[in-house]
Amino acid sequence: MIELKGILATVLKKNNKKLFLSLLPLLFIVGALSIYSWITPGTTIVQLVDRTSNIETSYAYKATMSPNILYPQGGTVDVGDTLFKKITTAIPFEIKTIIHSEEEVLAKGTYDVQLVVKAGDIWQRAFPLQNKQNFDRKGKEISVIDNIYKIDMTQISTFITQVEEETGVSQSQYDLEVVPTIQGVIHYSNMEKDIEIQDKLVFHYIYDEIKLASEKSFMSAVHFNESQTTTNPFSLLGLTLPLVPVRMATTSLFALLLLSIIISFKYLDSSRVRPVKTEAEKLNKKYGSRMIRISQQINFDGKTVVPLDTFKSLLKLADEKEQPIFSYEDGNDRGQLYVVVDGVYVYTFEPRAIDAPAIPNEATGNGKVYVIS
Structure with missing residues (x-):
């Protein structure tokens, strides 16, 4: 019986060692596949529609002047960024707002234009230059606003002087803001995007000058993005499989292999033979x-x-x-x-x-009698 146990211990020890060595590289391969499957994105967003409509608003202004030494005839002339307050009676200006699209779109909504006079944070007053108008147009180039307006500087000057006289408060600088307000929607390919724009033309009204304080052209974009989410497969060396089952399978197999290696390693450790205590040794000890x-x-x-x-x-x-x-x-x-x-x-x-076979101890090299522990 003892001889059979010794032989069995030797066989099991050799088989477990082979199992351990064969499972170890397989564990690394399965682990690498599992990691690769988990770092592979589960989904991909595919852009089905990617279009942009640009809304451009531009201003062009001149100055209407009374006859003066610079302009003896007076009238409406081209000017730069600085206007002279004493000789400027009005500022005529043109607003153009155009929607540019690569594909045909439908734009509809409302717009109005106001002149807002501000005294810093103290007060402000709005003067309508155009009441609310509707627009409903279709095309690649849609003109929303294309009109000429005028700032009556005589009226504005009189208004500011009256406010200063009545309130007793005067400012060194006032702001004149031309505010076109556009509200509506743009339709494209069963998609609808809101538009709400207030691109202001601003002048500083100071002691003896009227100075431009803003840009004269503005651009905003409306994006039409339609996407579709697709599930990614697991692809490796030309092999394509569903990603989620591969994740589950490789992770489960990795856990199983790891458990098998741990068990075989522990059995290898526990299967190391130890010397048999003879009856005499037991009696001497007791x-x-x-x-x-x-x-x-x-x-x-x-x-x-x-x-x-x-x-x-x-x-x-x-x-x-x-x-x-x-x-x-x-x-x-x-x-x-x-x-x-x-x-x-x-x-x-x-x-x-004790009649038992002598199984060499690999660690010590001696020939004592051993049994399975």
């Missing part, structure tokens, strides 16, 4: 305090030798006779011998030798 070790065998000449079958019988006899137990170890491989001497009687017990 009853060593009751024994007297002797270096030479007792002379049995003239004595009656009574061999006993069990150590317990010898132990009981020693207690009854109140005699010590002598322990002798034969150096010539005879083994251990336990003796109780009672007059002419010598009671002996010789532990049975």
Whole structure:
């Protein structure tokens, strides 16, 4: 039986070592596939429609002047960014707002134009230049506003002077803001986008000048983006599989392989053989305090030798006779011998030798007897 266990231990040890070495590279391969499947994006957003409509608003203004030394005839003339307040009676200006699209769109809504006079954060007053108008047009180039308006500087100057007189508060600078307000929607390919624009033309009204304080052209964009989300497959070396099942399969297989490797490694560790404790070693450990070790065998000449079958019988006899137990170890491989001497009687017990194959210990290289732990 012991011989069979020893052989079985050797076979299992070799098989588990082979299993461990074969599963380890497989674990790395499956782990790499699992990681690759998880870092692969699950979905991709595909742009089905990507169009942009640009809304451009531009201003062009002039100055209407009374006759003066610079302009003896007076009238409406082209000017730069600075106008002279004393000789400027009006500022006529043109607003053009156009919707530019690569494809035909439908634009509809309303717009109005106001002139807002501001005294910093103290007060402001709006003067309508055009009441609310509707628009409903279709095309690639849609004109929303294309009109000429006028800032009556005589009226504005009179209004500001009256406010200063009535309130007793005057400002070193006032702002004149031309505010076109466009509200509506743009339709394209079953999509609808809101538009709400207020691109202001601003002048600073100061002591003796009227100065441009803003840009003269503005651009805003309305984006039409329609996308579709698609599920990505798992693709590797020309093989294409559904991504989610691959994730689940590779992760589960990785966990199974890892568990198998851990179990085989533990079994390899536990299958290391250890020396068998002989019966004599067990008796010496348990009853060593009751024994007297002797270096030479007792002379049995003239004595009656009574061999006993069990150590317990010898132990009981020693207690009854109140005699010590002598322990002798034969150096010539005879083994251990336990003796109780009672007059002419010598009671002996010789532990049975264990007949087991010697399995070499790979760690120590010796030839002691081993069994599976």
